Amino acid sequence: MNIPRTSFPRIVIIGGGFAGVALAKKLSKQEVQVVLLDKNNYHTFQPLLYQVSTGGLEPDSIAYPIRKILKDFPNFHFRLANVEEINTVENKVLTDIGELKFDYLVIASGAETNYFGNSEIEKHSMAMKTIPESLNLRSLILENFEEALLTSDLNERNSLMNFVIVGGGPTGVELAGALAEIKKGILPKDYPDLDTRLAQIHIIQSSDCILKGMSDKASEKAEDFLEKLGVNVWKNVRVTNYDGKTVTTNTDLTFETATLVWAAGVKGAAIKGMDAGEFVTKGERLLVNEFNQVKGFNHVFAIGDIACMATEEFPNGLPMMAQPAIQQGKQLGENMVRLIEEKPMQPFIYKDKGAMATIGRNKAVVDLPKFKFQGVFAWYVWMFVHLFFLIGFRNRMVVFINWVYNYIRFDREARLIIRPFKKKLKS
Amino acid sequence: MNIPRTSFPRIVIIGGGFAGVALAKKLSKQEVQVVLLDKNNYHTFQPLLYQVSTGGLEPDSIAYPIRKILKDFPNFHFRLANVEEINTVENKVLTDIGELKFDYLVIASGAETNYFGNSEIEKHSMAMKTIPESLNLRSLILENFEEALLTSDLNERNSLMNFVIVGGGPTGVELAGALAEIKKGILPKDYPDLDTRLAQIHIIQSSDCILKGMSDKASEKAEDFLEKLGVNVWKNVRVTNYDGKTVTTNTDLTFETATLVWAAGVKGAAIKGMDAGEFVTKGERLLVNEFNQVKGFNHVFAIGDIACMATEEFPNGLPMMAQPAIQQGKQLGENMVRLIEEKPMQPFIYKDKGAMATIGRNKAVVDLPKFKFQGVFAWYVWMFVHLFFLIGFRNRMVVFINWVYNYIRFDREARLIIRPFKKKLKS
Numbered sequence: 001m002n003i004p005r006t007s008f009p010r011i012v013i014i015g016g017g018f019a020g021v022a023l024a025k026k027l028s029k030q031e032v033q034v035v036l037l038d039k040n041n042y043h044t045f046q047p048l049l050y051q052v053s054t055g056g057l058e059p060d061s062i063a064y065p066i067r068k069i070l071k072d073f074p075n076f077h078f079r080l081a082n083v084e085e086i087n088t089v090e091n092k093v094l095t096d097i098g099e100l101k102f103d104y105l106v107i108a109s110g111a112e113t114n115y116f117g118n119s120e121i122e123k124h125s126m127a128m129k130t131i132p133e134s135l136n137l138r139s140l141i142l143e144n145f146e147e148a149l150l151t152s153d154l155n156e157r158n159s160l161m162n163f164v165i166v167g168g169g170p171t172g173v174e175l176a177g178a179l180a181e182i183k184k185g186i187l188p189k190d191y192p193d194l195d196t197r198l199a200q201i202h203i204i205q206s207s208d209c210i211l212k213g214m215s216d217k218a219s220e221k222a223e224d225f226l227e228k229l230g231v232n233v234w235k236n237v238r239v240t241n242y243d244g245k246t247v248t249t250n251t252d253l254t255f256e257t258a259t260l261v262w263a264a265g266v267k268g269a270a271i272k273g274m275d276a277g278e279f280v281t282k283g284e285r286l287l288v289n290e291f292n293q294v295k296g297f298n299h300v301f302a303i304g305d306i307a308c309m310a311t312e313e314f315p316n317g318l319p320m321m322a323q324p325a326i327q328q329g330k331q332l333g334e335n336m337v338r339l340i341e342e343k344p345m346q347p348f349i350y351k352d353k354g355a356m357a358t359i360g361r362n363k364a365v366v367d368l369p370k371f372k373f374q375g376v377f378a379w380y381v382w383m384f385v386h387l388f389f390l391i392g393f394r395n396r397m398v399v400f401i402n403w404v405y406n407y408i409r410f411d412r413e414a415r416l417i418i419r420p421f422k423k424k425l426k427s
Numbered sequence: 428m429n430i431p432r433t434s435f436p437r438i439v440i441i442g443g444g445f446a447g448v449a450l451a452k453k454l455s456k457q458e459v460q461v462v463l464l465d466k467n468n469y470h471t472f473q474p475l476l477y478q479v480s481t482g483g484l485e486p487d488s489i490a491y492p493i494r495k496i497l498k499d500f501p502n503f504h505f506r507l508a509n510v511e512e513i514n515t516v517e518n519k520v521l522t523d524i525g526e527l528k529f530d531y532l533v534i535a536s537g538a539e540t541n542y543f544g545n546s547e548i549e550k551h552s553m554a555m556k557t558i559p560e561s562l563n564l565r566s567l568i569l570e571n572f573e574e575a576l577l578t579s580d581l582n583e584r585n586s587l588m589n590f591v592i593v594g595g596g597p598t599g600v601e602l603a604g605a606l607a608e609i610k611k612g613i614l615p616k617d618y619p620d621l622d623t624r625l626a627q628i629h630i631i632q633s634s635d636c637i638l639k640g641m642s643d644k645a646s647e648k649a650e651d652f653l654e655k656l657g658v659n660v661w662k663n664v665r666v667t668n669y670d671g672k673t674v675t676t677n678t679d680l681t682f683e684t685a686t687l688v689w690a691a692g693v694k695g696a697a698i699k700g701m702d703a704g705e706f707v708t709k710g711e712r713l714l715v716n717e718f719n720q721v722k723g724f725n726h727v728f729a730i731g732d733i734a735c736m737a738t739e740e741f742p743n744g745l746p747m748m749a750q751p752a753i754q755q756g757k758q759l760g761e762n763m764v765r766l767i768e769e770k771p772m773q774p775f776i777y778k779d780k781g782a783m784a785t786i787g788r789n790k791a792v793v794d795l796p797k798f799k800f801q802g803v804f805a806w807y808v809w810m811f812v813h814l815f816f817l818i819g820f821r822n823r824m825v826v827f828i829n830w831v832y833n834y835i836r837f838d839r840e841a842r843l844i845i846r847p848f849k850k851k852l853k854s
Binding site for chain 1: 428429467468469485486487488490491492494495498504506507524525558559562569570573576577579616617618619620819820821822824825828829832836838840841842843844845846
C-alpha cells in the first residue's frame, strides 16, 4: 500500500465502526499518521439495520461515507481493504490490497454472527449484522409473500408466511415487533388474496427472559408489548437445528418456516494472526487491560465489540454495544497521545448510559442508570437518542421524515426487492 | 397462475412503468379484472436514475411498490413475474411462474439498452436503465477511485479516473453534468492523495448536436453548460468498440477509460412470440394504430416506449419518454371500456408538453411548447416537475430534502458501495 511515511508515528486502525471512528476523530489534530482500513467505504449505524430489513428505512440513510467523516483531517488516510492477517512480529497487516507497516495497531473489527459451530443453521438462516444482509432479509420477506400467492399447498404457504427469530436480545425483539406491525398494517392491503392472519411470528429465547441485559421491568414489559402485537414468545427453548424448512429445538416444539433469522449470538471478528493465544476469549474477543492494550502487547490495542475488558460489574467483559465502543475509542485517542509523549495513560472507566429497545409504535423500554420507563415516552426517547447518534444532518432528516411518515400513515414504503435474494440463490 | 376467473373480462398488462401504471389506475373502477405483471415489485422513476448513480439520491426514493399504488382497487392482481412468451393464438402469456390466459393483452414492457449488435461493448460497458444497473455504476465509480489510490501506474490511474459517456441524449447529458460536479466538489475532499484534476469526463455524440430532440437553443446552451463544467463534448464521433480499456471511434480519437457508460440508444423490450412479424419495427418496437392496437390485432395493445405510433409530426413513432407513455396509458384505459361496451374508441392525440434536461446546479434547459428557457429558472422548473411526477408523498419529501441538502452543502452523501460491482465480477 503506497502510503508515504512521515516523521509521525503511524497508527493503523482496523474497522470504521463506532469505536474506530471515535478514535480516528480524537486523533485528528494530533501529530500522528492515521490509516483507517475497512472493507466498506461507509460507517454503518447498526442499531437501525432492522428497519432497513422491514422496509422502514433506506439503507443509504443509516450509512455514512467514512471518507466524509474524516475529510478535514490532515495526516489521515482511508483505504478500502479487507485485513487478512496481522503480523505482530514484523508489525504489519496483510490485506487484499497489499501490506502495511504500523507503529501502533488498533483492532476495532467489531463482532460477527455466532452460529456456535452449527453449519446447517449458518447455511439456511438469515443474519442482520450488515447492510447487504439486511437488504437480503428485506428481499426474502417480500419474495416469500409473492411466492405464497402462487402455491396452492397450504403447508408451504404457511411456511412462507411464518417467521422465526432466534434470540431475544434487542435485535430479535426489535425485528419481531417490526414484523408484527407489517403483518397487521401492510400485508392485508398488499396481499388481499392471502389470509395474512395465518402469518406467524415467533421469537425463541434460550433463557427465561428476553432483553436479558436490561432490567426485569423492561424485559417483562417488552414481552407484554410483543404479545400484544401478536408475536409468540418462546422462552427456555433452544434451537438445535434448521434445515431450511423445519426448526427443531431441545423440546418437543418444532416450527415450519421458510425464514429463520439468527440473532442468537455474536462473537468477536478475530483476524488471523491474532485469533489464537492466551489473549483470545471463548467468544473470540481479545482480552485487553484498562488501557485497551491487548494482553501481552504494548503497541497493539483493541476497542469496541472485539475488545474484552473485564470490570467489576462486567467480569466477562463490557457489553457489545455502541456506548462502550464510542467511549473506548475516545479514551484511547487521548491515551495514545499520552503514550507517544511518554506520559502515563489513564485507565478506562465505563460510564453506563443505560440501554433501550423499541418494540413498536408507542412501545419501547428504556433503562437509564437512574430511571426506568416503558411505553410512549420511552418510544420518543428511543427515537430522539437514535436520531442524535446518527451521523450526518442529511441522514437525520431523511430518517426523521420516514419516521413521521410511517407513524402518520401506518406505513413503510421501502418494501422493494431491489436485488432479489432467492433468485441469486438459485443462479 | 392461480388467479380465479370472474365474470369480467381479464386484461393482462405487462409492465409497471409509466404506461402500465397509468392504464391500471384508469381501469381501477371498471368492470374488468386487471392482472399486472412486472419483473420488479416496484415502479421505477427512470428520469432520476442518474442521481442514484452519482450518489445524490437513495434508490428507495425513486422506486415505489406497485402493490401500494394499486392497493385500493378491487379486481386488481399483481404478480411478480418475468413474461417469457406471448401466445396470441391461445391468448395466454407464459411466465416464470406459470401461464395466464387473457381476454385483452396490453404490452407495456418499455425499452432496453440497444448495443446495436456490438457484444463487446455490451459486455464491458455500464448501462443505466434500471435501479440495480444504476447502483452498479455508483459502486464502480467509487471502486475505481479507491483503486486509483493504489496504483503507481500513471496510465492505469488516469484510466480509472476517466469517464466516457456515449450518447448525448438527456441521460448522457445529465450524467455527465453530475459527474463533473462530483469531480469538482467532492473528489478533491474525499481523495486528497489523488490529483483529481486529471479526471476527465467525455461525452460522445454521433450526430452534430446533443439533446437532439430538443430545440437548437437548448442544445447549444446545454453544450455550453457542459463545457463550463469541464466536460469534453465530442460531436460527429461514433464509438466503434470498447474492450474494457480503450474506446475506439470512427475517427482517430481513442479514449483510455475503465468506465464506459452506454447511453447511446434504446430499443423496444420485445417479448418472444411478439418479437417478429410485420408489426415489429427496426427498433424492435411494436407498430400500433391510433387506438394503440398492435398492427393486425384487435385485442392486443402496446403502450409506452414499446409502442411505435406514427403521427404526422413523428413519422417514426412518438418519442420514448414518460409523457407519451402516461397519456397513452390513460387514453387506452378509457378506450378499453368503450371497446368492452362495444362503443367506438377515440383516437389518441399526443399532447406535446415539451422536454427538459438538467446539466448541473442552476443549469437546466427547458423547451415548453410556447416557451424555451435555460439557466436558473429552468433548473427550478426541472426540479418542480420531477418532484411533481414522483409517486408518493414520502418519496417527494426525501428527494426534496436531499436536493436542498446537496444544494446548500455542495454535496452528495450517498456515495456508498453497498454491493461492490468489481468484486462481483471477479468472483
